Ligand SMILES: Cc1ncc(C[n+]2csc(CCOP(=O)(O)OP(=O)(O)O)c2C)c(N)n1
């Protein structure tokens with residue numbers, strides 16, 4: 001056995017079951033070794049897509065996926081997706097071939113690339129250490145929630161390994177026990193609060209039950225950040241998403257809270273609308289198992305270092321009597337789709353709100369939604385209902401456009417019983433169009449919805465009002481439906497609600513091909529969240 005085989009085998013032994021990539025000579029043997037050891041490999045058409053597929057798969061499956069790339073250019077192509085994963089603390093391993101000879105065409109300082117985007121570089125250095133170093137890479141990804149770049153130099157890959165790697169235990173992250181004094185301090189705050197609101201973030205995913213029980217006991221209302229959307233779905237005291245996507249009623253109720261507890265949630269400028277959702281007299285608490293996250297985005301009154309589940313459970317034990325808290329009010333509807341609006345649809349352009357509501361009605365409840373970046377992104381995020389915290393995959397930590405389609409692919413493979421929905425702008429769709437091939441090749445029953453305004457709408461609305469020239473950010477119409485048909489999709493051009501009959505037919509049909517909807521949307525207004533974001537800046 002050589003090092004390439006040993007590394008592939010060790011990665012799978014350590015828990016990697018799903019691999020995405022683009023295979024070149026440098027990662028050919030590594031990839032085949034992972035497949036031989038039992039992993040599933042999905043060939044993407046661009047490494048940028050492969051990186052985000054692995055990221056989304058890890059997020060929506062709770063496992064650690066791998067990305068495999070060719071040395072140098074394979075890795076640089078993947079960097080945007082790797083940056084997104086690293087910023088989101090996605091446990092993921094990037095297995096990259098590497099050349100160490102600076103005169104090679106493929107040479108680039110791969111370690112520096114990893115560091116530049118917050119990924120952890122690791123290198124396989126010898127035959128003797130190969131298996132342990134590969135397993136160590138997975139362990140770092142899982143235990144420290146990091147995106148790890150595992151560099152495997154070509155000369156090392158070819159070395160003979162004397163013994164096959166021994167089987168080992170799968171790494172896991174240990175739950176951090178909260179400090180008793182910090183729990184006591186939060187117990188006290190919860191007991192005294194009259195209008196407590198819990199805002200659950202990524203770290204709260206998987207802890208619905210205990211958080212609901214504690215919220216019930218302390219009379220708290222429940223909200224989430226965008227990355228935990230769906231966590232409290234169906235709870236009558238759930239306010240939905242906190243932040244830019246919050247409905248007016250949700251924002252009003254959070255703004256009136258006297259205690260805000262962020263659970264595994266950064267309470268960053270997006271989730272707290274640049275602080276505008278925090279009332280002047282509100283006490284702000286953060287619970288996180290990573291001490292460095294406490295107070296990283298805003299001033300907090302109390303930080304509790306601890307696992308969300310363990311901390312909530314300690315608090316429930318300590319809280320004592322049931323309290324009315326914030327549950328004396330009538331929350332009313334907190335859904336965006338119940339907010340009245342003037343439908344701006346014309347004969348040949350559909351209002352993006354009308355489009356989103358109609359889609360919400362026609363799509364099955366069991367869905368997994370991925371949203372790209374752009375002016376349009378608030379509509380699918382706020383108007384499309386999702387079944388639980390694995391129903392929206394939100395790869396927006398780097399705010400890159402072009403990740404939405406690959407996100408939907410990774411999420412679809414992680415949640416195979418759900419209808420995958422990719423909501424994209426025309427800019428993001430055209431940037432990532434190569435992965436339409438991957439959707440079709442995998443036979444995914446995906447709906448791709450393009451909110452097509454023939455523009456980089458975010459820029460148009462940012463700069464248009466000041467009278468700047470917009471030729472660099474506006475485009476002649478592109479027939480994205482025709483492009484999709486070329487990739488083997490069914491496709492529909494949608495200008496009116498009536499045109500959405502095609503989606504209904506597709507949902508009720510055999511689903512033998514994915515469907516792309518090229519929705520020509522009204523483009524004269526910036527979306528509400530973008531307007532607010534501009535104001536915040
Ligand atoms: C990789 C990348 N390039 C550029 C940008 C800047 N940018 C932000 S939104 C946007 C326009 C996106 O256009 P589209 O996908 O059509 O969505 P729209 O804003 O029109 O709704 C651009 C270019 C970015 N965020 N990411």
Ligand SMILES: [Mg+2]
Pocket residue numbers: 374425426427451452453454455456457
């Ligand atoms: Mg656009």
